[in-house]
Amino acid sequence: MEVNQPVSDEEIAELVAPDRDIAVAVGEPLVELTELTVQFGGLTALDHVTFDIKRGEILGLIGPNGAGKTTCFNAMTGVYKPSHGTVTMEGKSLVGKKKHAITRAGVARTFQNIRLFGEMTALENVVVGLDARHRTSVPGAIFRTPRHIREERESIDRGMALLEFVGIADKATSPSRSLPYGYQRRLEIARALATDPKLLCLDEPAAGFNPAEKEELMELIRQIRTDGYTVLLIEHDMKLVMGVTDRIVVLEFGRKIADDIPTKIQQDPAVIAAYLGVEDDDDGVA
Numbered sequence: 001m002e003v004n005q006p007v008s009d010e011e012i013a014e015l016v017a018p019d020r021d022i023a024v025a026v027g028e029p030l031v032e033l034t035e036l037t038v039q040f041g042g043l044t045a046l047d048h049v050t051f052d053i054k055r056g057e058i059l060g061l062i063g064p065n066g067a068g069k070t071t072c073f074n075a076m077t078g079v080y081k082p083s084h085g086t087v088t089m090e091g092k093s094l095v096g097k098k099k100h101a102i103t104r105a106g107v108a109r110t111f112q113n114i115r116l117f118g119e120m121t122a123l124e125n126v127v128v129g130l131d132a133r134h135r136t137s138v139p140g141a142i143f144r145t146p147r148h149i150r151e152e153r154e155s156i157d158r159g160m161a162l163l164e165f166v167g168i169a170d171k172a173t174s175p176s177r178s179l180p181y182g183y184q185r186r187l188e189i190a191r192a193l194a195t196d197p198k199l200l201c202l203d204e205p206a207a208g209f210n211p212a213e214k215e216e217l218m219e220l221i222r223q224i225r226t227d228g229y230t231v232l233l234i235e236h237d238m239k240l241v242m243g244v245t246d247r248i249v250v251l252e253f254g255r256k257i258a259d260d261i262p263t264k265i266q267q268d269p270a271v272i273a274a275y276l277g278v279e280d281d282d283d284g285v286a
């Protein structure tokens with residue numbers, strides 16, 4: 001693939017977020033979960049969980065290991081079918097829709113365990129996400145119609161802009177499996193953004209990072225919000241989410257135990273109790 005580096009920040013911003021037209025005003029609920037319940041046999045992994053995600057906010061979803069955070073993402077993105085409850089986006093139900101339909105509706109996610117196409121380059125991994133939006137037919141792709149060539153050009157430009165945005169454009173043509181771990185995490189974010197989501201769901205994007213890398217990632221998440229995306233951030237480490245989120249929902253054993261601004265969450269006795277005595281990766285609640 002021929003690669004054109006975008007030049008200015010404005011150009012990058014325009015390519016990353018081309019005139020995104022979102023029906024919901026900033027501060028209005030974009031996504032609403034009502035009594036969402038997921039069961040695995042006898043285990044209730046998510047138990048009547050109700051919260052909303054407001055357009056333009058960074059919402060933290062935290063809780064000890066096994067609390068149901070990933071299950072919540074899976075129920076929102078069509079991986080698991082909830083046994084009870086609703087998920088709506090701009091008032092329309094997402095429950096029962098296929099994964100690709102939910103992507104098209106505007107929900108993108110990254111995975112707790114990185115999922116990339118290892119043999120493909122970083123740029124190709126992002127272009128795959130962009131392709132979900134294109135209309136070119138298979139004959140169009142084979143015979144390289146002008147429309148197909150134009151779309152391919154646009155995909156490459158936008159893919160490069162996204163790599164630039166997440167800070168890994170220098171490795172655009174490297175196979176993704178050869179990238180340093182931190183680059184792979186950022187590439188996952190670029191690929192999710194390629195689907196042009198309204199809501200970006202990040203499942204423990206800082207897992208395995210040192211404190212400096214975590215701080216850089218938080219800065220990227222702030223930038224993503226500044227660019228107009230709404231972010232749902234799963235994080236196991238409560239301290240980490242304090243500096244970046246506007247609001248935090250806390251799960252414990254599948255139930256919502258708190259929903260408040262970070263400073264209130266930090267002092268919430270139920271939240272402190274949930275985290276006390278829980279083995280943590282590198283640091284505790286205090």
Ligand SMILES: Nc1ncnc2c1ncn2[C@@H]1O[C@H](COP(=O)(O)OP(=O)(O)O)[C@@H](O)[C@H]1O
Nearest residue numbers: 040043045063064065066067068069070071072
């Ligand atoms: N596919 C599954 N089958 C059976 N149990 C599951 C499955 N996925 C998650 N669970 C269980 O549901 C609970 C919540 O898991 P999960 O959502 O992964 O927690 P978290 O992401 O908060 O660490 C755990 O007890 C987990 O073992």
Ligand SMILES: [Mg+2]
Nearest residue numbers: 069070071112
């Ligand atoms: Mg998880």
